[in-house]
Amino acid sequence: MSQLFYLRDSRTNVGSTCLFWAKDGCGYTSDLDKAHVYTLEEAQRQFNSRHTDVPLCKELVDQLATVRVDNQYLPLNGAKVGCDLYVISFKDNWDGNDVYWLSQFGFSDVNYKDATIFSYQAALDIQSLKPSIKTEIFAKAEIDAIARRTFQAANINERKMITAAGIRKPKRKRHRQTTGKTRGNCPHCGAITWGFNPYEAYTCAEADAENRGFNLYDNCKEVKLAKQMSKAKIEGEAA
Structure with a gap:
């Protein structure tokens, strides 16, 4: 197996289609012929430095x-006089930016290779059969010029395309979950308190009120007594 890779930007897709680093680092592209090709060492180094840039064999x-075919590049004039071969697209129906085409048996297919080819008169006849369905006729030669090779996220096989191809998945640092609170000390009794405001010294009563969402106790003694009673209750139930 060849040890050459495309680098996929795993943060987003265009419809079902993957985006890859373009040649010479010039942004991203869905066109495989415009995607940069990396060696194993280059791909591994980039993957190590940014885990969202995933190498695929x-x-x-x-x-x-x-x-x-990207709808943004469709010719504005539609059918072109003098051509022999034509294809039919469905208007206002896309996968991301990609056009759906009339394929065999009247089905729509986003893969341009499956589009049915018509003479111009046959294409007009097809359109007339279902005028309620919005379609457009294009000269095949013009669409051939803008068609591109793409790859869909659903076809990714991580074992075959990444690990079996020689790429080692970098170890990710584990981040301990946090409540967002900052530890402090009660200015009245010195007990440890926790609060969302890192610049405020919470009293025992203030910390308890923030935790509950309402004020229940007025001073440190009441908070301490309530904790002791709660602990005694839990120990009693466990016994």
Whole structure:
């Protein structure tokens, strides 16, 4: 297996399609032919430094690539006079930016390779059968010029495309969950208190009130007595 990789930006997709680092680090692209190709060492180094840049084996990605068409680049003039071959797209129906095409048996398919090819008259006849469905006719040659190879997130196989391809997953630091509170000492009795405001010295009563959401005790003695009673109750139930 070839040890060449694409680097996927795992933070987001465009519809179902993955984004990859473009050639020479010039942003991101969904077009595999414009994606930068990394060696094993380069891919591992980038993966180690930023865990969201996930290397995927180029050979395996290429095998599962689908050809799609970005609606942003569709020709404005639609059908072009003088062409022999035409395809039909569904208007206002996209996967991310990618167009759906009329395929065999009247199904819509986002993979352009599955689009049915018509003569111009046959395309007009198809349109007339279901005028309620919004479609548009395009010259196949013009669509061929803007079609691109893409890869979908659902086709990712982490074991085959990452670990079996030689990439080691970097160890992620475990972050201890926190309540967001800051430890302090009660200015009255010196007992340890916790509060969300790191710049305030919470009294026992203030810390208890913030924890409950309402005031229940007026001073440290009442809070301490309530804790002792609660502890005694728990110990009694356990016994």
